[in-house]
Amino acid sequence: MPGRPERGKIRVTHLVTDLARGGAEVFLHRLVTAQQDEIQHRVISLTSEGELGPQIRAAGVEVEALSLTGAAGAPFALMRLLSMFRANTPAVLMTWLYHADFLGTLAAALGPRTKLVWNIRCADMDLSKYGYVSRGLPHVLARLSRLPAVVVANSDAGRHIHEHYGYGPRRWEILPNGFNTQIFRPDPAQRSKTRATLGIDQDAQVVGLFARFDPMKDHATFLSAAELVAKARPDVLFLLAGRGTDGTAFDRLVGERGALRTRLILLGERLDIPALMTATDIAVCSSLTEGFPNTIGEAMASGVPCVSTTVGDAASLIGDTGGLVPKAEAAALAHKLEEFLEIAPQARAALGAAARRRIEEKFSLQAVVARYAGLFRELA
Numbered sequence: 531m532p533g534r535p536e537r538g539k540i541r542v543t544h545l546v547t548d549l550a551r552g553g554a555e556v557f558l559h560r561l562v563t564a565q566q567d568e569i570q571h572r573v574i575s576l577t578s579e580g581e582l583g584p585q586i587r588a589a590g591v592e593v594e595a596l597s598l599t600g601a602a603g604a605p606f607a608l609m610r611l612l613s614m615f616r617a618n619t620p621a622v623l624m625t626w627l628y629h630a631d632f633l634g635t636l637a638a639a640l641g642p643r644t645k646l647v648w649n650i651r652c653a654d655m656d657l658s659k660y661g662y663v664s665r666g667l668p669h670v671l672a673r674l675s676r677l678p679a680v681v682v683a684n685s686d687a688g689r690h691i692h693e694h695y696g697y698g699p700r701r702w703e704i705l706p707n708g709f710n711t712q713i714f715r716p717d718p719a720q721r722s723k724t725r726a727t728l729g730i731d732q733d734a735q736v737v738g739l740f741a742r743f744d745p746m747k748d749h750a751t752f753l754s755a756a757e758l759v760a761k762a763r764p765d766v767l768f769l770l771a772g773r774g775t776d777g778t779a780f781d782r783l784v785g786e787r788g789a790l791r792t793r794l795i796l797l798g799e800r801l802d803i804p805a806l807m808t809a810t811d812i813a814v815c816s817s818l819t820e821g822f823p824n825t826i827g828e829a830m831a832s833g834v835p836c837v838s839t840t841v842g843d844a845a846s847l848i849g850d851t852g853g854l855v856p857k858a859e860a861a862a863l864a865h866k867l868e869e870f871l872e873i874a875p876q877a878r879a880a881l882g883a884a885a886r887r888r889i890e891e892k893f894s895l896q897a898v899v900a901r902y903a904g905l906f907r908e909l910a
Contacts, residue, residue: 543620549580621910672696685843708898716833738810743774754860830885851885
């Protein structure tokens with residue numbers, strides 16, 4: 531039962547900064563709710579349960595939230611963590627994101643003996659766009675990086691940038707994201723249904739961007755590229771889904787792009803991303819930084835060819851099934867989108883099929899979950 535040690539199972543606690551819907555949090559959700567007979571997972575959020583906490587609990591996994599709201603509350607959160615660990619000591623403590631890495635390291639050092647693992651989910655972040663604590667933490671953690679038994683990264687790019695920060699752990703493990711090919715899959719009937727629901731003509735060409743509104747996702751460059759494409763291609767629509775894409779701040783970013791406004795479908799945060807993926811013809815990642823972009827893997831599993839900036843391990847994920855462009859270059863992104871829009875539908879469908887095969891062969895959720903389970907078994 532959740533909350534109590536189960537005989538014969540390896541107890542793994544995951545400490546994460548929050549459980550809002552983001553790339554790291556979504557993969558954590560997938561990992562702990564996948565079928566793993568020998569692992570008993572528990573998830574602790576430093577802040578709130580967010581959107582994903584109730585979903586994780588509904589799958590039978592214990593979820594706790596420490597309600598941390600600022601640095602002043604950190605000592606209290608640490609004391610609660612220590613109390614939790616004494617009541618139910620995990621064999622492995624895996625921390626996700628910088629704030630959880632720091633507090634989790636203190637808890638592992640002061641509490642009952644447990645194997646500490648950091649899980650790095652980002653690559654070349656522009657830290658100047660974040661608060662002073664977030665800017666400083668990677669450099670503090672670099673000094674502590676010999677303490678974890680293992681530092682996991684979801685991309686080679688993430689490992690390299692953190693080595694540049696000064697990370698020198700005892701051991702690195704590269705464990706990429708995995709994708710559920712049963713949930714994300716081509717579905718012509720769902721494509722027609724979703725398009726009809728959204729009022730999209732069945733013959734229209736749709737470019738999709740699935741990302742929360744955040745500086746690192748670089749919606750500004752995407753919109754500039756979309757404006758260029760819209761002027762050249764009157765048959766193209768742009769579908770955007772993600773937290774904040776339907777808000778006033780995003781509306782200000784769209785600004786006076788009058789010709790583009792009528793071609794934008796702004797959906798905000800959605801839970802039906804698999805269905806929305808099927809409705810698109812090309813998926814885009816315009817990010818300035820990613821480790822291993824979930825949105826690209828999900829689109830590929832859905833049979834949708836992708837165009838991405840050269841962030842993180844996007845190149846090794848996409849292979850020869852999509853296109854790559856430099857970061858923050860709207861003209862290059864527009865040119866590559868037009869290039870893919872010019873491809874005949876049958877040829878684009880073949881690219882999408884190749885993209886799905888690549889996910890099935892190299893990045894399936896089942897295979898990645900098995901690798902995590904193997905690491906937990908080894909450490910326990």
